Amino acid sequence: MADLALARKAETTEAATGRRRVQNVNAPLWRNAIFVAPYLVFFVLLLLVPLFWGMWMSLHKADAFSTGRFVGLANYTRLFNDRIFLQAIGNTFYFVLLTVPALALIGLLLALALNRQTRTAAVLRTIFFASSVLSVTIVTLIWRIVFVPGFGLLSTVYGWFGATSPAFLSDPKLVMIAIAIATIWWCIGLPMMLFLSALQQIPGDIYEAAALDNAGRWRTFRSITFPSIKRTFVLVVVIQIVLQFQLFGQARLMTNGGPNNVSTPLVLYIYDAAFKRWDLGLGAAASEVLFALILIAAMIQYAVSRRKGEDA
Amino acid sequence: MTAQIEIDGVTKRYGAMTVLENLSLSVEANEFMVFLGPSGCGKSTLLRMIAGLESVDEGTISINGERIDTLPPGQRGIAMVFQSYALYPHMTVADNMSFGLKNIDVPQGVIDARLAEAARMLEIGHLMERKPGQLSGGQRQRVAIGRAIVKEPKAFLFDEPLSNLDAALRVRTRVELAQLRNRVKSTMIFVTHDQIEAMTLADRVVVMNNRKIEQIGTPMDIYLRPESRFVATFVGSPTMNFMPVTLSEKGGFLVARLSDGAELATTIRGDGVTAGEQTLGIRAEAVRRAEPGAINTVPGRVEVLERLGDRTLLYVRLRDGSMIVAEDIGMSRVAIGDEIALSLDGTRTHLFDAEGRARHAEDMSHG
Numbered sequence: 001m002a003d004l005a006l007a008r009k010a011e012t013t014e015a016a017t018g019r020r021r022v023q024n025v026n027a028p029l030w031r032n033a034i035f036v037a038p039y040l041v042f043f044v045l046l047l048l049v050p051l052f053w054g055m056w057m058s059l060h061k062a063d064a065f066s067t068g069r070f071v072g073l074a075n076y077t078r079l080f081n082d083r084i085f086l087q088a089i090g091n092t093f094y095f096v097l098l099t100v101p102a103l104a105l106i107g108l109l110l111a112l113a114l115n116r117q118t119r120t121a122a123v124l125r126t127i128f129f130a131s132s133v134l135s136v137t138i139v140t141l142i143w144r145i146v147f148v149p150g151f152g153l154l155s156t157v158y159g160w161f162g163a164t165s166p167a168f169l170s171d172p173k174l175v176m177i178a179i180a181i182a183t184i185w186w187c188i189g190l191p192m193m194l195f196l197s198a199l200q201q202i203p204g205d206i207y208e209a210a211a212l213d214n215a216g217r218w219r220t221f222r223s224i225t226f227p228s229i230k231r232t233f234v235l236v237v238v239i240q241i242v243l244q245f246q247l248f249g250q251a252r253l254m255t256n257g258g259p260n261n262v263s264t265p266l267v268l269y270i271y272d273a274a275f276k277r278w279d280l281g282l283g284a285a286a287s288e289v290l291f292a293l294i295l296i297a298a299m300i301q302y303a304v305s306r307r308k309g310e311d312a
Numbered sequence: 313m314t315a316q317i318e319i320d321g322v323t324k325r326y327g328a329m330t331v332l333e334n335l336s337l338s339v340e341a342n343e344f345m346v347f348l349g350p351s352g353c354g355k356s357t358l359l360r361m362i363a364g365l366e367s368v369d370e371g372t373i374s375i376n377g378e379r380i381d382t383l384p385p386g387q388r389g390i391a392m393v394f395q396s397y398a399l400y401p402h403m404t405v406a407d408n409m410s411f412g413l414k415n416i417d418v419p420q421g422v423i424d425a426r427l428a429e430a431a432r433m434l435e436i437g438h439l440m441e442r443k444p445g446q447l448s449g450g451q452r453q454r455v456a457i458g459r460a461i462v463k464e465p466k467a468f469l470f471d472e473p474l475s476n477l478d479a480a481l482r483v484r485t486r487v488e489l490a491q492l493r494n495r496v497k498s499t500m501i502f503v504t505h506d507q508i509e510a511m512t513l514a515d516r517v518v519v520m521n522n523r524k525i526e527q528i529g530t531p532m533d534i535y536l537r538p539e540s541r542f543v544a545t546f547v548g549s550p551t552m553n554f555m556p557v558t559l560s561e562k563g564g565f566l567v568a569r570l571s572d573g574a575e576l577a578t579t580i581r582g583d584g585v586t587a588g589e590q591t592l593g594i595r596a597e598a599v600r601r602a603e604p605g606a607i608n609t610v611p612g613r614v615e616v617l618e619r620l621g622d623r624t625l626l627y628v629r630l631r632d633g634s635m636i637v638a639e640d641i642g643m644s645r646v647a648i649g650d651e652i653a654l655s656l657d658g659t660r661t662h663l664f665d666a667e668g669r670a671r672h673a674e675d676m677s678h679g
Contacts, residue, residue, distance in 0.1 A: 207396065208385075209459075211364070212364075215415050
């Protein structure tokens with residue numbers, strides 16, 4: 001009743017002043033929510049719910065048939081007492097260290113070399129990007145053919161010189177490097193494209209000004225090009241850290257974590273724990289550790305780059 | 313340090329398209345030379361060729377007798393101010409200005425002294441630690457000029473440096489450039505499509521059109537004695553009036569009969585002029601309202617009035633249907649629709665032949 005009275009009062013004042021309130025076109029409207037609702041539904045169902053469900057599950061003794069009983073941090077204790085898990089963390093960091101700097105640097109070099117309007121450059125850009133569209137199965141198949149001992153491409157080439165090729169798929173010192181090479185070959189397209197688009201944003205006239213300022217090639221790169229694409233460089237590094245921490249398919253298909261777990265990354269450990277031994281609680285706990293690692297790495301990278309950006 | 317620049321038979325092609333053809337010109341030491349022309353006439357290309365940002369397909373460019381068109385841009389001893397300023401966005405103003413000096417290993421003490429001097433001259437001392445993104449358009453412009461000054465170049469090249477400024481700032485910067493020019497003794501080449509910039513700044517103007525030079529001369533030369541119909545059209549506002557005339561000769565000078573029958577005695581010498589139809593050009597300021605009782609006036613009807621304050625432009629439709637622009641005093645009482653008589657000053661006329669080449673009326677007051 002009070003509402004009604006208020007509404008009526010508002011109406012009369014409106015009539016009295018002879019003015020209608022003009023709707024602000026930028027004011028939030030609840031019906032605008034309809035436009036984001038479809039995305040929001042999928043975001044909540046497929047990302048948020050599993051995220052928290054995983055956290056919850058990591059605190060339980062879960063298997064394929066039931067969520068089981070609450071065990072507190074027991075799964076985490078088990079994890080950090082598991083030598084293979086610790087080794088998997090080490091392997092994953094090693095792999096990130098092998099791939100991310102290489103991807104950023106090779107991507108940048110390719111972009112610098114192919115940032116021109118010639119037909120050859122366009123064809124080469126397409127070729128370098130083409131590997132990105134292949135599935136991990138195809139990529140690992142190709143690189144197995146290269147690395148496989150006896151009749152692989154590498155063995156054949158070494159054979160021409162009467163030498164034996166390094167055993168990339170069985171030497172514990174080399175397997176991670178083999179997986180890294182295949183991964184770099186597979187993933188180089190995205191960094192290259194990001195760097196290319198950043199390079200094309202740099203106005204041409206500042207290069208002309210630099211030429212008039214007697215800047216040589218290296219000086220121009222260091223003082224003009226690199227500062228202009230620094231943000232993209234950080235973006236590429238963050239994206240690749242997040243991606244490469246999740247190494248799975250290549251390791252699973254090329255070496256299956258062997259020999260002696262030296263090429264077992266975190267995700268493969270999670271897969272084995274959760275879906276081979278059906279120890280879902282342990283797998284969930286390992287997933288949370290991976291989540292935390294990626295988050296920390298990305299945040300550190302972000303913070304460092306932001307501080308640098310303010311200095312410059 | 314200053315330089316005499318010699319451009320000899322220069323040609324520039326992009327694929328099958330020729331942008332500049334066999335163009336020669338010399339810029340004197342300490343001269344302020346303006347390249348004036350419409351968009352696409354090749355004036356910027358010519359400037360960029362001097363700077364070394366475009367290759368030269370034929371011909372040579374020399375500074376003080378030394379050929380420079382084969383040298384890289386940095387070694388030509390010139391500085392350029394770009395239309396977009398082309399400041400390095402991630403460097404401070406001070407770094408922007410010292411970048412070129414550091415690259416040729418100028419001692420830090422010298423750099424500091426030159427920066428301080430330029431900052432004082434351009435009044436940008438308080439901006440030295442800022443980045444270009446934090447500056448206004450006019451301030452960026454000053455920094456760009458400062459970056460050129462500290463190099464102490466043999467010649468300054470300006471590529472339409474005022475065109476990104478708003479109207480008021482453009483006028484102010486133009487005046488400042490003129491002042492700067494008196495303090496920095498150096499050869500300067502300035503490209504513009506704005507005739508006012510050309511007229512106000514230049515010692516000499518090079519009017520360019522369609523791959524070639526139309527005329528080289530002092531601003532007043534260009535204005536008073538345009539060598540071609542293009543120059544007459546391009547320079548001066550409002551544009552010169554052109555009308556078809558039939559010529560006859562009287563006492564050595566030409567008499568032009570306009571298409572409505574009125575006769576205009578000019579002071580254009582008649583020798584060597586083929587009789588018959590030609591085009592007569594006369595600027596608005598030489599077309600005035602006739603005094604009462606004047607002879608040889610041209611009648612017409614006012615269609616448009618443009619009141620500019622200090623003067624009034626009258627767009628008058630003549631009897632033969634053509635339009636002529638006349639000038640009247642600022643407080644003109646003429647109204648649209650008025651029938652008025654115009655008197656044309658025959659001593660300020662220009663005659664253009666079929667190829668557009670001009671001959672000019674002689675100023676009889678100076679004999």
